Amino acid sequence: MARMLEGPVLEESEPGSLAPCAGSCHAQRVLQTLNAYRRSGTLTDVVLRAGGRDFPCHRAALSAGSAYFRSLFAAGRPEHRLAVVPVASEAGPGAAAAALAVVLDYVYGAGVRLRAEDEAAAVLALAERLGVAGLREACASFLEGRLRAANSLALRRVAAAFSLASLAERCGRVLRQAFVEVARHADFLELAPDEVAALLADPALGVAREEAVFEAAMRWVRHDAPARRGQLRRLLEHVRLPLLAPAYFLEKVEADELLQASRECRPLLLEARACFILGREVGALRARPRRFMDLAEVIVVIGGCDRKGLLKLPFTDAYHPESRRWTPLPSFPGYTRSEFAACALRNDIYVSGGHINSRDVWMFSTPWHTWIKVASLLKGRWRHKMAVVQGQLFAVGGFDGLRRLRSVERYDPFSNTWAAAAPLPEAVSSAAVVSCAGRIYVVGGAGQDSLSTNKVQCFDPKEDQWSLRSPAPFSQRCLEAVSLEGTIYVVGGLMSKIFTYDPGTDVWGEAAVLPSPVESCGVTVCDGKVHILGGRDDLGESTDKVFTFDPSNGQVEAQPSLQRCTSSHGCITIIQSLGR
Numbered sequence: 001m002a003r004m005l006e007g008p009v010l011e012e013s014e015p016g017s018l019a020p021c022a023g024s025c026h027a028q029r030v031l032q033t034l035n036a037y038r039r040s041g042t043l044t045d046v047v048l049r050a051g052g053r054d055f056p057c058h059r060a061a062l063s064a065g066s067a068y069f070r071s072l073f074a075a076g077r078p079e080h081r082l083a084v085v086p087v088a089s090e091a092g093p094g095a096a097a098a099a100l101a102v103v104l105d106y107v108y109g110a111g112v113r114l115r116a117e118d119e120a121a122a123v124l125a126l127a128e129r130l131g132v133a134g135l136r137e138a139c140a141s142f143l144e145g146r147l148r149a150a151n152s153l154a155l156r157r158v159a160a161a162f163s164l165a166s167l168a169e170r171c172g173r174v175l176r177q178a179f180v181e182v183a184r185h186a187d188f189l190e191l192a193p194d195e196v197a198a199l200l201a202d203p204a205l206g207v208a209r210e211e212a213v214f215e216a217a218m219r220w221v222r223h224d225a226p227a228r229r230g231q232l233r234r235l236l237e238h239v240r241l242p243l244l245a246p247a248y249f250l251e252k253v254e255a256d257e258l259l260q261a262s263r264e265c266r267p268l269l270l271e272a273r274a275c276f277i278l279g280r281e282v283g284a285l286r287a288r289p290r291r292f293m294d295l296a297e298v299i300v301v302i303g304g305c306d307r308k309g310l311l312k313l314p315f316t317d318a319y320h321p322e323s324r325r326w327t328p329l330p331s332f333p334g335y336t337r338s339e340f341a342a343c344a345l346r347n348d349i350y351v352s353g354g355h356i357n358s359r360d361v362w363m364f365s366t367p368w369h370t371w372i373k374v375a376s377l378l379k380g381r382w383r384h385k386m387a388v389v390q391g392q393l394f395a396v397g398g399f400d401g402l403r404r405l406r407s408v409e410r411y412d413p414f415s416n417t418w419a420a421a422a423p424l425p426e427a428v429s430s431a432a433v434v435s436c437a438g439r440i441y442v443v444g445g446a447g448q449d450s451l452s453t454n455k456v457q458c459f460d461p462k463e464d465q466w467s468l469r470s471p472a473p474f475s476q477r478c479l480e481a482v483s484l485e486g487t488i489y490v491v492g493g494l495m496s497k498i499f500t501y502d503p504g505t506d507v508w509g510e511a512a513v514l515p516s517p518v519e520s521c522g523v524t525v526c527d528g529k530v531h532i533l534g535g536r537d538d539l540g541e542s543t544d545k546v547f548t549f550d551p552s553n554g555q556v557e558a559q560p561s562l563q564r565c566t567s568s569h570g571c572i573t574i575i576q577s578l579g580r
Helices: 025-040 059-065 067-072 093-107 117-130 135-146 149-161 165-177 193-201 211-222 225-236 246-253 266-282
Strands: 046-050 053-057 084-086 295-302 316-320 325-329 341-345 348-352 361-365 370-373 385-389 392-396 408-412 417-421 432-436 439-443 456-460 465-469 479-484 487-492 495-502 507-518 522-526 529-533 546-550 555-559 570-577
Touching (some): 046 093, 117 135, 117 149, 193 225, 211 225, 266 570, 341 385, 385 432, 439 487, 479 522, 522 570
Parallel strands (some): 046 084
Antiparallel strands (some): 295 570, 348 361, 432 439, 487 495, 522 529
16 A cells, blocks of 8 residues: 655545645645546646646646746746646656656645655655655655665665755665675665775674675675776775684685785785784784674773772773673682783783782683683793784883893793893883884883883884884883874873874874873773773872773763772773673
8 A cells, every 4th residue: 555644745544545634624625625626627727747648737736836836837937828838757757647646646735645665756856846845855754664775775875866864864874784685685786886885894884794794895896897806905995804704714715716816905815814813913903893793892901909009909801882881701810919911912811920020921811711821921020011013922121129120021822932032221110012013112111220211112023122212202100002003102100191102203292181190001992092991190099080082083082980990900902702
């Protein structure tokens, strides 16, 4: 049955009948009488012709309901005496006549009967041309009610053509939520390259696994491979290849003939391989899960000190920023530690030290969801830091109870062994240590004379050699640092600013001002933002405050508080299955 629409439009009540129109009973009777006259040809004074079909009408009624006819029939215009007025339409003859019939029903107050999306689009186009107010909203409402995955691309084109913001927004939502189904329909294969690229690039694409995105991209290219193979690189840039299952990548991606023949795609395949081998160390944006995948970036907070710094906290929790949910993880063994070093290697978490001369190293295995003790450090150390580069873990500097340390150790996860690496030029503890662009940077910290330093020490693992870079614009300890897209961000040390360092240019800068100074905080990168969690304030008390810094707009925003006040804790981002 045809669907009836309301507004100035009428709704269906019983089959074959119409609900009363809005307004007084007298106005209703007048419209009903006029419409009856139109249908019987009584007192009509003009004929509209569309698609080979004639529609006797009344000039006065048409002028009241249509801006186009009001202008056409105005006195003084040569057309105002025409007996037959052709009504042009882009639709075929049958569709043009059907669309005009619907428009006239609306003008005469008889409601609107729409049966299909293409009919509604034709009516909408004609109503826009004739300036029939109100019918636009009726057609848009009908189309929104008929929106499905199968027709979402077609209706998005209609929404764009007629600037229907609400319909366009709903189409976008369906496209994202039902992308896998949408990509199976013929409309997807006829999209322009720009449209396909925009869909694949959407971080909110509703896919559980990235394999579906890769297959959709390749299906579009193969639909006309000779003409479209040149778009491969452009589309593959938006496929998050590092999130594919390694076996799938090997069997379906690297073995694909189109990709094997594309030299432009080779760097993307190599990047994915590096991510499989080195994990999050690569820092590729394509390794970040989409918003609605079965995988997500989560922030893991480990232990730390309570508000007064007296108690060591036993908790290990994972926080999902999108859902703002906390999930408890197994507690860190021997949690009576503080100022330990923590970092992620291939999506597993490593923790070392935690008190004077501690050599213990623990690994939290993400697949096994448990803590495992691994090989001990060669040298007991405290207030040191760890960083990952080239798939190996480096423990840098620290304090052994008597002196600051220059020593550096390198951990090989395959052999589960530690070995000495080139020592620091200057011994430091409580420094910021971060890897960026294949090197390790040590910023500030407490020196051998117990004074804070502003030195920046840089380690090149290929040469096993340290060098000094431009000094920091501060001399502080209890610092933390992260790298994001080739830039290092440094916070802590009770500084009220976020500082930046560009390793490529060896230049320091300021990124933003924090609401309050903090030290010994947790800092990590998640969802393309720098997250600053907890730490000690200028009164020496731990806080539960959380802030994010977004490099894309330079804004610092407060986030929901931690579950408890904490400082000197571990803070790492990993990828976790949301099924846990």
